[in-house]
Amino acid sequence: MSALEPVRIGIVSVSDRASAGVYADQGLPALQDWLRRALRNPLQFEARLIPDERARIAQTLIELADEAGCALVLTTGGTGPAPRDVTPEATRDVAERELPGFGEQMRQIGLRFVPTAILSRQLAVLRGRCLIINLPGQPKSIAETLEGLREPGGRVLLPGIFAAVPYCIDLIGGPYLETDPAVCAAFRPKSAQRPTCPPDR
Ligand SMILES: Nc1ncnc2c1ncn2[C@@H]1O[C@H](COP(=O)(O)OP(=O)(O)OP(=O)(O)O)[C@@H](O)[C@H]1O
Numbered sequence: 376m377s378a379l380e381p382v383r384i385g386i387v388s389v390s391d392r393a394s395a396g397v398y399a400d401q402g403l404p405a406l407q408d409w410l411r412r413a414l415r416n417p418l419q420f421e422a423r424l425i426p427d428e429r430a431r432i433a434q435t436l437i438e439l440a441d442e443a444g445c446a447l448v449l450t451t452g453g454t455g456p457a458p459r460d461v462t463p464e465a466t467r468d469v470a471e472r473e474l475p476g477f478g479e480q481m482r483q484i485g486l487r488f489v490p491t492a493i494l495s496r497q498l499a500v501l502r503g504r505c506l507i508i509n510l511p512g513q514p515k516s517i518a519e520t521l522e523g524l525r526e527p528g529g530r531v532l533l534p535g536i537f538a539a540v541p542y543c544i545d546l547i548g549g550p551y552l553e554t555d556p557a558v559c560a561a562f563r564p565k566s567a568q569r570p571t572c573p574p575d576r
């Protein structure tokens with residue numbers, strides 16, 4: 376049995392108004408809250424609040440992936456069709472490979488909550504040993520997208536995208552992530568499952 380490894384996660388809120396102080400940023404707290412509930416590993420966050428500027432977003436993603444050593448970076452905001460929504464372009468600027476399945480599933484989930492989910496151009500990419508995923512800016516969309524949809528009794532109707540994140544990070548050589556199945560049941564093939572020590576020991 377191995378102890379759960381610490382994981383460094385980049386969280387990036389892309390918002391002109393929140394970064395200028397027009398309103399309080401709710402993106403970073405929502406990301407942190409959800410990740411703390413979902414993951415059992417010790418977590419270290421690298422948090423950034425930045426405006427909707429393509430070069431600034433790209434530079435932040437490079438810094439988090441290459442210098443800070445984040446295994447995962449989640450962005451929120453700037454995925455829509457408005458002229459200043461450029462997060463997907465900045466993400467593609469730094470991408471080595473794209474994982475189109477994430478965007479497909481994220482829009483499917485979003486459509487169960489709002490018809491305008493079709494407007495989000497959100498995507499996921501790989502850069503070295505880092506998985507970068509774009510989430511929409513609406514703070515409630517963060518938990519919706521990561522966790523998916525349940526019926527009132529708790530049964531999962533549509534799995535959130537986070538179910539596939541731990542195995543993806545295994546495959547790119549990152550730390551072994553363990554989730555709380557009550558929040559998000561991660562899927563791994565049996566051959567990839569490892570026994571780990573419970574976190575409270
Ligand atoms: N970081 C944030 N904190 C709090 N609320 C946000 C944040 N980002 C977005 N929202 C809310 O979600 C709505 C849709 O998000 P969207 O990313 O389209 O914002 P926007 O209209 O481009 O403005 P901005 O970039 O200035 O946040 C916003 O109008 C705002 O009400």
Ligand SMILES: Nc1nc2c(c(=O)[nH]1)N[C@H]1C(S)=C(S)[C@@H](COP(=O)(O)O)O[C@H]1N2
Pocket residue numbers: 451452453454455456460484485486488489491492493494495496510511512513515516517519520
């Ligand atoms: N799950 C979910 N997805 C969602 C939403 C939402 O509320 N929940 N909002 C949508 C809306 S209204 C827009 S315009 C697009 C793009 O949002 P962004 O520009 O804030 O990233 O995300 C969409 N995706």
